[in-house]
Structures are given as C-alpha cells and as structure tokens.
Amino acid sequence: MKRYFYYVVIMCMIINIMLNVPTYLIEQRYDGAVMGMIAAVVSGGLCAFMFIKSLRPFPGQGLPEIFRTYLPHAVRVPLLLYLGIMWFAAGGVALITFSRILQRYLDPDIDILVLRILLILICSILAAGSSRSILYLAEIIIIFHIPLIGLLLIKSLGYEYMDWDAVKVVSHYVKNPPNLEVVSVASYIFTGYINMAVFNRYFHKEDKITWLWIIPIIGIGVLFTTFFIPIGFHGTEGVETFIYVWVSTADSMRMEYGFVERVIYMFLLVYLSLSLLFITVTWHVGAELIKDAFSKKRWVQTAEQRFSWKLWIIILLLSVQCLLTLKYLNEKQFFELSRQWLILRYISEIGLVMIVFWLGRKASKCK
Amino acid sequence: MQIVRALFICTLLLMISGCSSFKDIDKRYYVLAIGLDQTDNKKKPYRVTLKLGIPAEKIQPGETNKYELVSEDATSIQEAIRLIKTKVDKELDFGHTKVLLFGKSLVSQSIREPLDWFLRRRDIQLIGFMGIGDPSAKDLLSASPKSERLPANSLILSLAHEGTESSYIMTESLSDFHRRLKEKGKDPYMPVIQLRGNTIVINKAAVFDKERMVDILGTEQTRIFNELIRNNIKFEIKTVTPQLKYNITVQKYKLKYKLLSLQSSEPTIQLDAKIVGQVEESTTPLYEEDWHKLEKMSEDQMKERFLKLLTYLQSKNVDPVGFGLRYRAMGYIDEEDWEKWLDLYPRMKFDVRIHIKLIDTGVIK
Numbered sequence: 037m038k039r040y041f042y043y044v045v046i047m048c049m050i051i052n053i054m055l056n057v058p059t060y061l062i063e064q065r066y067d068g069a070v071m072g073m074i075a076a077v078v079s080g081g082l083c084a085f086m087f088i089k090s091l092r093p094f095p096g097q098g099l100p101e102i103f104r105t106y107l108p109h110a111v112r113v114p115l116l117l118y119l120g121i122m123w124f125a126a127g128g129v130a131l132i133t134f135s136r137i138l139q140r141y142l143d144p145d146i147d148i149l150v151l152r153i154l155l156i157l158i159c160s161i162l163a164a165g166s167s168r169s170i171l172y173l174a175e176i177i178i179i180f181h182i183p184l185i186g187l188l189l190i191k192s193l194g195y196e197y198m199d200w201d202a203v204k205v206v207s208h209y210v211k212n213p214p215n216l217e218v219v220s221v222a223s224y225i226f227t228g229y230i231n232m233a234v235f236n237r238y239f240h241k242e243d244k245i246t247w248l249w250i251i252p253i254i255g256i257g258v259l260f261t262t263f264f265i266p267i268g269f270h271g272t273e274g275v276e277t278f279i280y281v282w283v284s285t286a287d288s289m290r291m292e293y294g295f296v297e298r299v300i301y302m303f304l305l306v307y308l309s310l311s312l313l314f315i316t317v318t319w320h321v322g323a324e325l326i327k328d329a330f331s332k333k334r335w336v337q338t339a340e341q342r343f344s345w346k347l348w349i350i351i352l353l354l355s356v357q358c359l360l361t362l363k364y365l366n367e368k369q370f371f372e373l374s375r376q377w378l379i380l381r382y383i384s385e386i387g388l389v390m391i392v393f394w395l396g397r398k399a400s401k402c403k
Numbered sequence: 404m405q406i407v408r409a410l411f412i413c414t415l416l417l418m419i420s421g422c423s424s425f426k427d428i429d430k431r432y433y434v435l436a437i438g439l440d441q442t443d444n445k446k447k448p449y450r451v452t453l454k455l456g457i458p459a460e461k462i463q464p465g466e467t468n469k470y471e472l473v474s475e476d477a478t479s480i481q482e483a484i485r486l487i488k489t490k491v492d493k494e495l496d497f498g499h500t501k502v503l504l505f506g507k508s509l510v511s512q513s514i515r516e517p518l519d520w521f522l523r524r525r526d527i528q529l530i531g532f533m534g535i536g537d538p539s540a541k542d543l544l545s546a547s548p549k550s551e552r553l554p555a556n557s558l559i560l561s562l563a564h565e566g567t568e569s570s571y572i573m574t575e576s577l578s579d580f581h582r583r584l585k586e587k588g589k590d591p592y593m594p595v596i597q598l599r600g601n602t603i604v605i606n607k608a609a610v611f612d613k614e615r616m617v618d619i620l621g622t623e624q625t626r627i628f629n630e631l632i633r634n635n636i637k638f639e640i641k642t643v644t645p646q647l648k649y650n651i652t653v654q655k656y657k658l659k660y661k662l663l664s665l666q667s668s669e670p671t672i673q674l675d676a677k678i679v680g681q682v683e684e685s686t687t688p689l690y691e692e693d694w695h696k697l698e699k700m701s702e703d704q705m706k707e708r709f710l711k712l713l714t715y716l717q718s719k720n721v722d723p724v725g726f727g728l729r730y731r732a733m734g735y736i737d738e739e740d741w742e743k744w745l746d747l748y749p750r751m752k753f754d755v756r757i758h759i760k761l762i763d764t765g766v767i768k
Binding site: 202 | 407522525526528529563565576578579582583584585586587589633635725728729731732734735736
C-alpha cells in the first residue's frame, strides 16, 4: 500500500505547471525566486516529514476521524469545511487553467463552457468513487506518463537551443531575499503528502512510509527544471512574454523522428491525463472532508468499493464555481486570484501541519 | 450504478454540438508558408502572401507541389488575412505553417512590430523557420523547384537540415529569434534566401540589432558565422598556400569561448576551437608531408577568417554569438555593470586558438 503515497506526491510535483507555478516564479526571477525555491525545499520537506510522522500514531484513520476524537464539534466542523473548500479550489484552479489551454491550443472553436462541463462531469464521477480505486487510478496514470515526461525533460535539457548561459545569469540572483509569494508558490511542489489527510484511512500499521528524505530531493529536481528550462529556451528577458510558459517551451521543441514533430501535442496529452487525475484526487479528498463534517457517524472501512452519491452531489455543488468564474473573471483576474489562493494555501498548510503535529504528540502521550 | 452509466452516455451526446463549428479537412486550406513584405503605400504598409497547398492523391516529385499564392496589402497583418479570406473558398488553417519569410525591405525598417502577430497567434508554431526573402518574400514563395514533392517542402527540408546539410545554410526558429530579440547580450540573425530561376539558394545570413537588420553577411562570412553559432555542424576547412591547396572535412568540432581580463586595459575574448578532420581534396599527395605543418597552416588560415568575421561583427556593434550573455553569466551583474559591458564590447580583443587534428588523408595518399 505504501507506494501509493508516492504516486500522489509525484502527481502534485508534476502538475505544478497547470497551477501556473512556473509563471509566478519566473515573474520574480530577478528578485528572490531562486532563494525562495531553496526556502520552499526546506519548508516543504520539513512539513512533509512532520505531517507523515505525526500521522503515525493514527493508523487507518484519516483527518476526519482524528478530529472527531480530539477536537470539539464547534472546531471540527468549520475546520473540515474550510479544508474541504481549499482542496476543491486546488482542483478548480487546475481545471480552469487546463480548459483554457485546451481551448487555445487544441480546438479554438469549442465552447469553453461545454468543455468545462465535460471535464467536471468526468472528474466528478471518478472522484465519487472509493479512495482505494482512486489510488489505483493514480498508479496507472503516473506509471504510464512518467516515461513520456522523462523523455520531454531529457529532450529539453540536451536541446540545441537550450541556453545554459541564460540559466547561469538567473542563478546569480540567488542573493536576493525571497518574499512570501515566491515561497508559497514554490512550496506547492511538495504539497502532495497532504492528501494523506484522507488516504491515511487505507494505510495501516504495517504500511509505514519510509524513504521520506527522497521527497525534497526529487522536489529540488522538479522545481529547478520547471523554473530553469523555460529560461534556457526563451532567454532571461524573453521568458516573461509568455502566459503559459511551459506550453510555449514545449512548442519550441522539435522531434523530427517523434510520432508528431511538434512536442506541444505530446505535452498537452500528457498533461490532459495528469490534470484529470489531479482534479479527481483533490476533489475526492475535499468531498470526503466535507461529507464527514456533516455526517453523524464515524467513518468505518468497508470492503466494498462503490460510487457514492453523497460525494457526487457535494462535488457537483462545489465544482459549479468553476463555471461561474467564466462569467466573472477574465484571464488576468483569474491569475491574480490563483496567486492569492496559493499564498493562502501555504499558510493554511502550515497551520494544518501544526494542528496534526500537536494532535500526534497528544495521542502518543496518551498511550 | 446503471443510472450513472446512462447519465455518462447522455453526457457524451453533448460532444456532438462541438462538431457543429468543426470544418472537415476538405474544407480547409493549409497555409504552408507566410511571406510578409513592405509596400510603398504608406497607408497599407504590409503585404501578406500566403502559400496554400493544393492536395494531390499521389505524391510525385515536381508534379504535386501545386499551390495557390494569395496576397493582400493592408495596414495590419490580421486585416490582410481577413481580406485574403474573401478571396479563397476554404477555411485557412495555420497549423502547418512552417516557413515565415520576411521581405528584405521590411526587415531593414523594423522587425519588432510585425513579429508580434506571429507570437500572439496560438496556431503559428514556435518551431517555424524564419528567413529573409531577397528580393521579396512573395517572389520566393512562388518558387517551385523540380524535385519538390509537396508545396514549400524544399524550403522546409533545407532549413531544417533534414534533407541537405550545408555549412552555408543558417537556420533560425521563431522561438530562438524571439529570445535573441529580447535577450540582453545576444542578438538575432536570420538566413537570407534568394531566388535563382525556379530554385532557391540559401547561402547568406543577416545580422540584426534589437530593432532591425543591420547587415547581410557575404557567402564566405556566413559559413564562418555558422561555425561560430552552431555546435554540431559539418563543414570544410580550405587551406591555400603557394605550393599546395587542400581541404579538410571536419568530423568533430567543439567551440568554447571565455572572457578574460575584463578589468585591464586589454579585455580579451578567448575562443578555443578543437577540430578533428580528414583531408578530402588536395592538389598534391599529402601522405609524406609533415602533418603537423599541414595542421598548423590550416589553423593559421582558419584563425585569420575567424578574426576577420569577429571584428567585422564587432564593428557593426552586434553580438549574435552571445558574448554579452556570457559576461552576464559570469557573476552578479547590475545595471551599471551592463552599461560597462556596452562600452567594453567595441574595444574587446579577440584571441582565437584553433587546434586541428588530422586523422587521415582519405582513401589515397
């Protein structure tokens, strides 16, 4: 069971492109982005370590069960609701960004509303399944797509037009101190562990998660490639021209002997499935948290893996917000909003880790 | 579960509406190349020319490269495209546009402004090849060489180095050009494509500053320029002395450069080229000669050619190799240091060091 933890972590690492992490980082490449990324590695790695260690006294329990045991009702319900909405927002940001990219690059004639409805329907049906089947789904998708992403990375690192001088230029700005925005945006890479809030229900005593130190190491690699490869391709100045900077980077690569010469199409297809997976996982976790806030009974594990109507209705109700943004927000406003959301998420994440750490201490003292 | 399945199938029906705006392949015209020229008319400065491919059932060299050339003058590129749409019966599709040609008169005015449309459009690929059409982009698009199997294919094959590979052909993609146009310390360039009868010749290159074309390099200069810019390139080294004349083809080539003694009165750019090659043509048997001497003679002559081009580019105050970027990459650079570099570049000295290693003289002595 324990390998499934890493699929979720890796998923969050490679999905950063759909949450506009590289765009925000590159905007601040001359003021503290590099230092901010290093700070994010420390903070993200530490958070992951603390969270997983603190969950150890609670085998087979998710956050809702832990909160039910230790927190009063008046604290538990708002906290779960807040966390659930934050999880929904993560999936929502990815959905909105990805539907825009799909419409722009694959079929400009399609109505974006129809596209979003379709994506919401697919993801909500998948997300309303059981946690176990979602973890299986994550395994399949990650295993199929890691080789393609690896190919993309190797191709881009050795590409003729990759300019290492530009990378060096930006890396010299490491001395500039980072701000909160850069750290919170960059730390998104490490945030995959937090989905254990619900998936921990399936991790029992014997599924002790080891090799936690590998998270910061892979994280450094992912963070630095996601930031430096676009700079190498578009130069230190030209890189800020592009809105979806990684899509344009993939478009700058040619594969003469590939299935399709334009790498962008391979890139879009890979990220189509990864985004669907990411949306599914986050919405599932969010819906489970919200469901538990309203339910009177404590969750018990059943052998059955079935579609849950309650989850589906919660997901549909909350995901409709993604359609509303279409009416009220243009691309620029949406970028601003998702930037603010990333900062809020970072603060909440640290808060949540603190709470879980405190509860973990309490539980191990009681024993 | 059954209801869920039924619902899911019903949602699939929604996709059908997506097809209403979709145009079938037989209702599309594929734009294979775009040419952009400047007109004399001040009110309508842009002349946009599109090369539209006409599909054929069977591919035959020289037969199936049929195309339609449509062009229109307008105040902006987008307006010209709109006007062209009134001239053709099918939907224009830019998904296969791989060649972007610019007229010589246009690039000597400005390239920044017209480039915006190409970058902003989602369907113009960033890997598209750029080139300067001499005398004009429109004339070049009308060329259809005899061996060509698909319209505009000969341009693509030569520029992509997929078909012919020559050290005279420069290649520039839209993405790289845009990068160089914006980058501090690396200037753009473009190949110059000329029309000879019904065929095309690509053996010149033009260098740009951040706004417009500065100069067109000669054929010989272009070859050296290509050796400076590209890393994996096949080329020849010509050596002529009063006694003998021989050519070396290069098998391995590696160029490195660094900036030295920037603070002193003689700031230097040191270029190190390592070459491994074999003799391909000679007027006299070379086997018995002292190979070290041969290597030395070639090194000297090649060094001379490099120096000439480097000082020429320096005198034009353009930096396509990227010495300025290397300067920025050497350490933390603020605005003041950058100003210093701009002063420094015109008086930089070049120190070219070339190491040629001859491995054989070909099949014969």
